[in-house]
Amino acid sequence: MAKFLVAVLLFSIAAAAYAAGKGQPADPIAPVILGVTGILFFAVLGRFGARTLGQPSVLGELLMGVILGNLGYLFAVDFLLVLREGPAIFDMVDLTLSGAPLEQAADEALGHKNALIILSILQGPGGAELTQVAHAVDVFSRYGVIFLLFLVGLETSIKEMREVGVESLRVAVLGVVLPFAFGFMAARLLMPELSVNVDLFVAATLGATSIGITARVLKDLGKARSHEAHIILGAAVIDDVLGLIMLAIVSGIIISGGFEPFNAIKTVTLASVFLLTAFIAGPRFLRVTINVVDRLDIVEAKMFISFLFVMALAWFANLVGLATIIGAFAAGVILHDGYFHQWGDIKEHQFTIRDLISPLEVILVPIFFVLMGIQVKLETFFNWHVIFMGCGLIIAAMIGKLLSGLGAARGTSRWAVGMGMVPRGEVGLIFASIGKSLHVLSDALFSALVLMIIVTTLVTPPLLKITLKKVPRQN
Amino acid sequence: MAKFLVAVLLFSIAAAAYAAGKGQPADPIAPVILGVTGILFFAVLGRFGARTLGQPSVLGELLMGVILGNLGYLFAVDFLLVLREGPAIFDMVDLTLSGAPLEQAADEALGHKNALIILSILQGPGGAELTQVAHAVDVFSRYGVIFLLFLVGLETSIKEMREVGVESLRVAVLGVVLPFAFGFMAARLLMPELSVNVDLFVAATLGATSIGITARVLKDLGKARSHEAHIILGAAVIDDVLGLIMLAIVSGIIISGGFEPFNAIKTVTLASVFLLTAFIAGPRFLRVTINVVDRLDIVEAKMFISFLFVMALAWFANLVGLATIIGAFAAGVILHDGYFHQWGDIKEHQFTIRDLISPLEVILVPIFFVLMGIQVKLETFFNWHVIFMGCGLIIAAMIGKLLSGLGAARGTSRWAVGMGMVPRGEVGLIFASIGKSLHVLSDALFSALVLMIIVTTLVTPPLLKITLKKVPRQN
Numbered sequence: 025m026a027k028f029l030v031a032v033l034l035f036s037i038a039a040a041a042y043a044a045g046k047g048q049p050a051d052p053i054a055p056v057i058l059g060v061t062g063i064l065f066f067a068v069l070g071r072f073g074a075r076t077l078g079q080p081s082v083l084g085e086l087l088m089g090v091i092l093g094n095l096g097y098l099f100a101v102d103f104l105l106v107l108r109e110g111p112a113i114f115d116m117v118d119l120t121l122s123g124a125p126l127e128q129a130a131d132e133a134l135g136h137k138n139a140l141i142i143l144s145i146l147q148g149p150g151g152a153e154l155t156q157v158a159h160a161v162d163v164f165s166r167y168g169v170i171f172l173l174f175l176v177g178l179e180t181s182i183k184e185m186r187e188v189g190v191e192s193l194r195v196a197v198l199g200v201v202l203p204f205a206f207g208f209m210a211a212r213l214l215m216p217e218l219s220v221n222v223d224l225f226v227a228a229t230l231g232a233t234s235i236g237i238t239a240r241v242l243k244d245l246g247k248a249r250s251h252e253a254h255i256i257l258g259a260a261v262i263d264d265v266l267g268l269i270m271l272a273i274v275s276g277i278i279i280s281g282g283f284e285p286f287n288a289i290k291t292v293t294l295a296s297v298f299l300l301t302a303f304i305a306g307p308r309f310l311r312v313t314i315n316v317v318d319r320l321d322i323v324e325a326k327m328f329i330s331f332l333f334v335m336a337l338a339w340f341a342n343l344v345g346l347a348t349i350i351g352a353f354a355a356g357v358i359l360h361d362g363y364f365h366q367w368g369d370i371k372e373h374q375f376t377i378r379d380l381i382s383p384l385e386v387i388l389v390p391i392f393f394v395l396m397g398i399q400v401k402l403e404t405f406f407n408w409h410v411i412f413m414g415c416g417l418i419i420a421a422m423i424g425k426l427l428s429g430l431g432a433a434r435g436t437s438r439w440a441v442g443m444g445m446v447p448r449g450e451v452g453l454i455f456a457s458i459g460k461s462l463h464v465l466s467d468a469l470f471s472a473l474v475l476m477i478i479v480t481t482l483v484t485p486p487l488l489k490i491t492l493k494k495v496p497r498q499n
Numbered sequence: 500m501a502k503f504l505v506a507v508l509l510f511s512i513a514a515a516a517y518a519a520g521k522g523q524p525a526d527p528i529a530p531v532i533l534g535v536t537g538i539l540f541f542a543v544l545g546r547f548g549a550r551t552l553g554q555p556s557v558l559g560e561l562l563m564g565v566i567l568g569n570l571g572y573l574f575a576v577d578f579l580l581v582l583r584e585g586p587a588i589f590d591m592v593d594l595t596l597s598g599a600p601l602e603q604a605a606d607e608a609l610g611h612k613n614a615l616i617i618l619s620i621l622q623g624p625g626g627a628e629l630t631q632v633a634h635a636v637d638v639f640s641r642y643g644v645i646f647l648l649f650l651v652g653l654e655t656s657i658k659e660m661r662e663v664g665v666e667s668l669r670v671a672v673l674g675v676v677l678p679f680a681f682g683f684m685a686a687r688l689l690m691p692e693l694s695v696n697v698d699l700f701v702a703a704t705l706g707a708t709s710i711g712i713t714a715r716v717l718k719d720l721g722k723a724r725s726h727e728a729h730i731i732l733g734a735a736v737i738d739d740v741l742g743l744i745m746l747a748i749v750s751g752i753i754i755s756g757g758f759e760p761f762n763a764i765k766t767v768t769l770a771s772v773f774l775l776t777a778f779i780a781g782p783r784f785l786r787v788t789i790n791v792v793d794r795l796d797i798v799e800a801k802m803f804i805s806f807l808f809v810m811a812l813a814w815f816a817n818l819v820g821l822a823t824i825i826g827a828f829a830a831g832v833i834l835h836d837g838y839f840h841q842w843g844d845i846k847e848h849q850f851t852i853r854d855l856i857s858p859l860e861v862i863l864v865p866i867f868f869v870l871m872g873i874q875v876k877l878e879t880f881f882n883w884h885v886i887f888m889g890c891g892l893i894i895a896a897m898i899g900k901l902l903s904g905l906g907a908a909r910g911t912s913r914w915a916v917g918m919g920m921v922p923r924g925e926v927g928l929i930f931a932s933i934g935k936s937l938h939v940l941s942d943a944l945f946s947a948l949v950l951m952i953i954v955t956t957l958v959t960p961p962l963l964k965i966t967l968k969k970v971p972r973q974n
Contacts, residue, residue: 068803
């Protein structure tokens with residue numbers, strides 16, 4: 025612990041030295057390095073803290089972000105304030121470059137009160153660079169999410185999905201439908217002033233499942249081979265796909281301009297055409313391309329093909345009105361090492377695609393988690409209405425998933441199955457971040473959803489342990 | 500080949516679809532994805548073309564960039580025009596955010612003629628996003644250079660440098676000093692109107708060596724074990740360090756405000772203190788930190804520690820007035836897998852640090868090469884003065900390195916040794932890019948230096964083959 029304080033101290037010295045020399049760094053990348061590396065440093069601290077306390081890493085990183093962002097707000101730390109308002113500031117820059125006067129653009133994008141604060145920061149010494157740094161952090165975090173979903177896709181095999189049992193299927197469907205329904209009702213009742221679009225998005229976020237945390241608890245307790253574990257893990261495979269379909273439909277409706285039968289049909293059609301094309305043309309395209317690039321060595325070939333393929337599908341997904349991550353996920357499901365058989369027996373390849381893409385994910389995803397935490401504005405909770413809303417969402421989220429356990433057959437521990445489905449983790453967070461990008465979620469709603477994610481992720485390990493007590497230990 | 504045309508066609512369709520939908524992409528990352536992936540796609544094309552013709556990849560990527568950038572200029576492709584003026588546009592945005600009126604900022608950063616063109620692009624539909632995309636490409640390429648130098652550092656061992664023979668040492672020193680001297684003279688004679696700072700920087704760029712190309716030719720000819728090969732490869736190890744020291748001194752002088760005895764002493768002192776501290780405190784710091792993070796798994800630990808360490812040294816290097824890449828190189832020399840012995844015998848580690856950082860380099864470095872190519876402005880050569888200057892630099896660069904062969908003992912093929920030192924490749928390119936960042940190199944000079952790099956890299960393989968004919972084949 026003392027040694028870690030030394031590390032923190034050294035970092036602070038660096039920050040102070042920066043503040044002293046601020047204004048004229050020789051290499052334009054230096055401020056970006058400081059910002060990105062600083063965020064990653066705190067992410068590692070958060071992850072390390074979470075591991076020490078036996079908690080999932082995503083929780084440590086998110087909470088570290090919430091602490092940083094809100095301390096940054098309290099003590100008016102320029103960089104953190106800029107990161108907190110990130111997306112709005114990029115909108116402001118866009119407006120300014122399009123010719124709008126700076127003050128007017130700031131008012132429009134940030135609101136009058138924030139605009140004054142942010143403009144005074146940006147016009148201070150070294151302030152203009154902060155926008156570039158915030159933009160780099162934003163870009164890195166979004167790339168992180170794309171690689172994360174690509175890796176999730178890589179681990180999802182269609183064959184495995186077909187083999188999932190009826191119980192898992194029932195649990196998975198209930199686990200998406202019930203939280204969606206409860207979430208929608210909670211949103212209607214607690215926030216009647218908001219549009220149906222917003223309600224739909226909130227409800228979709230409640231339907232997400234992140235199974236990583238449950239899987240670890242099951243393993244730690246030596247119950248990874250129990251019947252309950254099989255049901256949960258099977259349901260999780262299906263849930264990733266169901267959740268993404270839900271997201272696709274909801275965000276498609278929002279992008280195309282609101283809930284109308286025509287828009288819904290258009291969205292579903294476009295999404296289906298995109299996915300069908302990807303799954304039919306994708307493998308052919310990969311075979312042809314990989315056949316051509318055989319002059320490259322295998323690491324180059326795997327990296328270039330994987331990167332270009334995942335980015336192409338992410339971009340096309342966006343083009344047809346889906347989220348980029350859906351394209352990335354599809355790319356992961358389609359791509360596998362088998363395509364690279366020209367370089368010899370795939371079992372003897374030194375590096376799998378997963379090995380090669382993981383380093384990108386390891387660096388970039390923690391930046392995403394911390395950034396999302398930073399953008400949680402606790403000050404929005406100084407309002408009873410928002411507190412009610414947050415609690416309502418948490419209750420809807422918990423009950424909806426717990427009841428999904430009813431999909432399991434009698435005789436199994438239905439509470440344990442339901443509890444295993446509760447954590448939202450990174451999947452819910454990605455949904456919330458997309459809602460923010462689409463300007464559907466206000467600061468208050470985004471913050472409430474992130475808190476819901478933190479709470480559901482935090483309560484799962486202890487509650488799961490209790491519900492699993494009756495389940496016999498098997499190894 | 501036909502199949503590749505299909506790929507190009509598909510990409511063009513994508514670009515056309517983008518142009519059609521331009522203005523309202525749902526996910527703010529989508530344009531960035533298109534831009535970055537597009538650049539990487541052309542990089543892969545260039546690399547593949549170079550391999551097919553038996554040329555080094557860096558050449559294919561650079562030339563692809565030169566072609567793209569200048570075709571983009573001829574046909575007024577918005578995105579390429581923005582990339583071409585990248586750094587100047589970022590300056591403009593900074594000025595605007597600091598409160599300067601947009602037109603005035605543009606005139607100041609871009610010059611009046613370019614300002615009109617660029618502003619009309621940025622104020623067109625979807626134009627504002629182009630700045631963000633260009634910025635992302637710029638950030639990625641700069642990170643690429645940092646990882647590249649880190650990997651070069653990883654492969655440089657101090658032990659190996661001590662074991663290098665006297666002949667190699669003589670060749671290395673001559674190979675930096677002679678091109679520097681000739682380069683300085685050429686710059687003084689051909690460009691008497693420029694300041695001594697500029698001349699120094701041009702001269703330093705001429706002193707760089709990139710040995711990768713020579714090593715491949717030697718291997719292809721089965722002469723990698725000849726005496727000449729040993730001298731060249733030994734000299735290359737020392738040259739990386741000598742070149743970086745030269746760069747440190749020259750850029751330090753420029754940053755601190757011009758060539759004066761006091762500045763030169765200050766630069767050398769600061770650089771020495773930084774490097775000494777890094778080499779003494781670095782290993783201790785690594786041992787303590789790695790000891791603390793043993794709760795993380797080995798891939799996480801290696802990635803986080805490597806990333807944070809290289810970025811910290813890069814940033815500190817910048818702080819003391821050195822280039823970030825010098826810090827990255829030092830980090831590579833200091834760090835090795837041996838520090839991670841807590842996770843078991845290092846020979847049995849599944850992934851080395853090199854394995855984990857390479858994927859980042861494989862994606863990012865080609866983006867750097869293409870971007871540098873794009874920023875070569877061939878239109879600056881419609882001027883006899885610039886053409887003379889370019890030819891003069893190429894001649895100085897060639898003769899300086901060829902004469903370094905005189906450092907080899909009699910009886911060895913001195914021409915072959917000198918010829919092996921000629922290519923500048925990525926090292927020269929990095930120097931030129933830093934000169935551009937420091938606003939030392941004009942567009943014309945930067946373009947002339949990149950051409951010098953292309954020419955020296957292009958002529959080496961055939962000329963080296965001729966000079967090596969007399970050297971007996973050994974395997």
